[in-house]
Amino acid sequence: MQIEYIGAFDVVVGVLWRFWPVWVALVLVMGLSFAYKKKLGLYGQLFDSGVGIAGVGICLFWLFTAIFASTISPFDPLAQVSIMKDTLPGAIEPTSKLVYYFGGDKLARDVFSRMVYGSQIVLIIAPAATGFALMVGITLGLPAGYYGGKIDTVLSFLANLVLAFPVILLFYLLVTPGIMDTPIPYALAGLFFLFPIIFFCVLFWTRYKNRPDRLYILLGLTLVIGGWIYTGLVFDKDPLRIVHIDPNQLNIFVAVVFASSPGVFRIVRGLTMDIKTRDYVAAAQTRGESPWYIMLWEILPNARGPLIVDACLRIGYTTILLGTLGYFGLGLAPESPDWGTAIKDASRLLRSFIHPALPPTIALMSFVLGLNLLADSLREQSMKD
Amino acid sequence: MFSFIARRIGTILLTMLCLTLVVFFLVNLEPNLKKLAISQTEMHTSAEQLESWLVNHGYRQNFFARYGQWLGVLPKQPITDPATGKVTQRFSFCNDPVEPKFSGVLQGDFGCSTKFKTTVAAKLFPALGATGILMFWVLAVMVPISLLVGILAGMREGSRTDRTLSVASIASTATPEYVSGVIFTVIFASWLGWLNGSAASASQGITFYNFTLPVITLAIYGTGYIARMTRASMVEVMTQQYIRTARLKGLSFSSVVIKHALRNALIAPFTVIMLQFPWLLTGVVIVEVMFRYQGFGYTLVEAAGNNDIDLLLGCSLVSVFIVLITQLISDVGYAFLNPRIRVQ
Numbered sequence: 116m117q118i119e120y121i122g123a124f125d126v127v128v129g130v131l132w133r134f135w136p137v138w139v140a141l142v143l144v145m146g147l148s149f150a151y152k153k154k155l156g157l158y159g160q161l162f163d164s165g166v167g168i169a170g171v172g173i174c175l176f177w178l179f180t181a182i183f184a185s186t187i188s189p190f191d192p193l194a195q196v197s198i199m200k201d202t203l204p205g206a207i208e209p210t211s212k213l214v215y216y217f218g219g220d221k222l223a224r225d226v227f228s229r230m231v232y233g234s235q236i237v238l239i240i241a242p243a244a245t246g247f248a249l250m251v252g253i254t255l256g257l258p259a260g261y262y263g264g265k266i267d268t269v270l271s272f273l274a275n276l277v278l279a280f281p282v283i284l285l286f287y288l289l290v291t292p293g294i295m296d297t298p299i300p301y302a303l304a305g306l307f308f309l310f311p312i313i314f315f316c317v318l319f320w321t322r323y324k325n326r327p328d329r330l331y332i333l334l335g336l337t338l339v340i341g342g343w344i345y346t347g348l349v350f351d352k353d354p355l356r357i358v359h360i361d362p363n364q365l366n367i368f369v370a371v372v373f374a375s376s377p378g379v380f381r382i383v384r385g386l387t388m389d390i391k392t393r394d395y396v397a398a399a400q401t402r403g404e405s406p407w408y409i410m411l412w413e414i415l416p417n418a419r420g421p422l423i424v425d426a427c428l429r430i431g432y433t434t435i436l437l438g439t440l441g442y443f444g445l446g447l448a449p450e451s452p453d454w455g456t457a458i459k460d461a462s463r464l465l466r467s468f469i470h471p472a473l474p475p476t477i478a479l480m481s482f483v484l485g486l487n488l489l490a491d492s493l494r495e496q497s498m499k500d
Numbered sequence: 501m502f503s504f505i506a507r508r509i510g511t512i513l514l515t516m517l518c519l520t521l522v523v524f525f526l527v528n529l530e531p532n533l534k535k536l537a538i539s540q541t542e543m544h545t546s547a548e549q550l551e552s553w554l555v556n557h558g559y560r561q562n563f564f565a566r567y568g569q570w571l572g573v574l575p576k577q578p579i580t581d582p583a584t585g586k587v588t589q590r591f592s593f594c595n596d597p598v599e600p601k602f603s604g605v606l607q608g609d610f611g612c613s614t615k616f617k618t619t620v621a622a623k624l625f626p627a628l629g630a631t632g633i634l635m636f637w638v639l640a641v642m643v644p645i646s647l648l649v650g651i652l653a654g655m656r657e658g659s660r661t662d663r664t665l666s667v668a669s670i671a672s673t674a675t676p677e678y679v680s681g682v683i684f685t686v687i688f689a690s691w692l693g694w695l696n697g698s699a700a701s702a703s704q705g706i707t708f709y710n711f712t713l714p715v716i717t718l719a720i721y722g723t724g725y726i727a728r729m730t731r732a733s734m735v736e737v738m739t740q741q742y743i744r745t746a747r748l749k750g751l752s753f754s755s756v757v758i759k760h761a762l763r764n765a766l767i768a769p770f771t772v773i774m775l776q777f778p779w780l781l782t783g784v785v786i787v788e789v790m791f792r793y794q795g796f797g798y799t800l801v802e803a804a805g806n807n808d809i810d811l812l813l814g815c816s817l818v819s820v821f822i823v824l825i826t827q828l829i830s831d832v833g834y835a836f837l838n839p840r841i842r843v844q
Contacts, residue, residue, distance in 0.1 A: 443789075458679070
């Protein structure tokens with residue numbers, strides 16, 4: 116059977132049209148932010164520069180793409196329509212009359228739909244892993260910088276130990292299929308996921324320890340919600356069956372958190388050592404505040420500027436790490452639509468077909484670029500203050 | 501200064517000891533040993549045969565005893581057949597000793613590669629040489645370009661040149677090797693046909709045709725980062741009093757930049773370039789796999805994929821050594837270049 120094609124212009128228009136929910140959401144959010152930018156603080160200031168607008172725009176674009184993925188993509192990312200194998204961009208699928216906008220790959224799947232669904236994997240894992248890395252880095256970096264001495268020596272040595280590993284070697288050792296049979300990933304997950312719970316408990320305890328009415332509510336909420344997510348993620352035994360993570364994904368998640376928390380630790384430690392010499396810290400010490408109160412309620416809020424910038428850059432870096440994992444076929448399922456795996460599959464066949472390679476590469480690059488632009492303009496804005 | 505370096509070298513040795521122990525533990529996990537046994541024996545071997553292969557090749561000895569043997573603080577034992585009492589070599593293709601002998605890393609013996617059927621040294625050092633050539637060209641491209649871009653951008657902060665170059669540098673830091681490699685291959689190999697999309701022939705002889713793509717692919721990710729750091733350092737220097745004084749004396753802008761600003765602005769990028777090495781190591785792995793160049797990264801992937809224990813340990817040792825030594829050089833060099841900082 117002969118496959119019919121649509122022209123290049125129709126491909127462009129068709130792709131733009133498929134993204135319609137994203138455009139609507141983007142116009143709404145950007146318009147509202149622009150109108151009220153004076154009242155939105157640091158986020159509003161981003162709209163003062165072209166770089167900032169571009170950064171926010173690109174990040175929101177991929178965020179909405181991930182949210183509306185099922186509406187945007189015409190096909191199931193895993194569905195194979197054998198007649199569409201290696202078709203060029205713009206091929207029309209004979210039964211449904213829908214178009215393979217970016218062509219088909221070697222397993223006859225729609226490249227466009229795979230790119231769209233790939234954004235979901237990246238936008239879930241990268242920010243979440245960065246969040247956990249931040250929690251681990253902050254909880255360990257604050258005491259290391261504040262107390263110094265032995266704690267600092269031990270923690271810094273451990274951090275440097277992890278940083279001395281080339282990332283790729285770490286991944287090859289931690290994300291092999293065999294390691295799923297050992298308790299190592301679960302033990303690491305159990306350790307890392309404990310940090311957010313500890314962090315929030317200490318946070319509320321130091322602030323409200325003299326106001327039991329609020330303290331018990333907040334602590335209770337933290338323990339219930341945290342414990343619920345914890346059992347779901349680490350033991351996969353969520354009683355309500357809502358929180359669930361594949362053992363594969365847990366392994367990747369743990370490896371990425373492991374690789375990026377020492378970096379956060381070093382930044383937080385440096386900032387803490389700088390900020391603890393300020394007058395307001397001395398004032399709090401004179402008031403007789405506890406060390407953890409000073410760390411969490413005096414030092415941490417004043418370190419937020421560089422930390423926000425670092426978080427933006429780090430999400431981009433985590434995206435690159437996820438791509439590296441996919442590129443080496445580590446952890447993620449071979450048919451997974453994430454961008455790294457797609458790049459790996461396509462780059463082996465570059466001599467014959469180039470169209471399956473370009474969408475995931477450009478998607479990954481544009482998302483990281485958006486985050487980097489965002490970070491750059493945040494840094495510029497926070498320097499103005 | 502001397503005691504500082506001595507202390508740092510002590511830390512480096514301790515770190516290497518800890519890291520190799522961790523790697524040794526991870527590669528000797530039960531599933532990994534199974535994988536090794538399966539890949540080393542014939543197809544469809546029974547579980548008992550796999551187990552006897554592991555026993556016969558010494559993988560069932562005590563964990564710390566084997567680590568000590570690898571390190572060279574315990575004598576390496578030959579394999580004794582329990583039934584006949586006959587002593588055999590552990591791996592015949594590596595000339596393993598037939599009598600107990602201290603032969604570990606400390607004695608310069610890196611062990612035996614099960615995948616390539618040769619000694620680790622025979623495999624690892626030629627690969628390192630090949631990667632060294634690649635690294636040399638990458639640095640030769642990356643350092644001048646990034647310094648030039650950074651200086652041009654930081655010379656006049658906020659100008660149009662600055663903004664254009666800054667966005668370009670940010671874009672380059674958003675392009676990991678597996679992305680730029682694909683894009684460059686598509687443009688230069690598939691469409692234009694100017695360059696070769698594979699560097700497999702570079703082992704025989706390096707030409708512009710087969711070596712350019714790996715080099716620019718590897719260089720592009722670091723270029724943007726170094727350029728950004730150079731720009732920041734240059735911007736800071738350009739606001740200093742002595743630059744204003746030089747300008748007010750009536751010196752031309754170009755001679756102020758070249759004679760007064762450059763030397764001070766290049767101290768910080770030196771550190772940054774040195775600290776790029778850990779990332780370059782990861783990049784080397786990606787680029788060598790992508791362009792099929794038989795270097796260190798390629799060896800590492802082969803070793804990891806086949807759980808080749810001794811080779812993987814050798815690779816980790818080398819990479820960790822490179823990371824730590826460049827950190828040391830960057831610290832010492834920074835103190836050396838910058839007279840305001842003196843190490844206590």
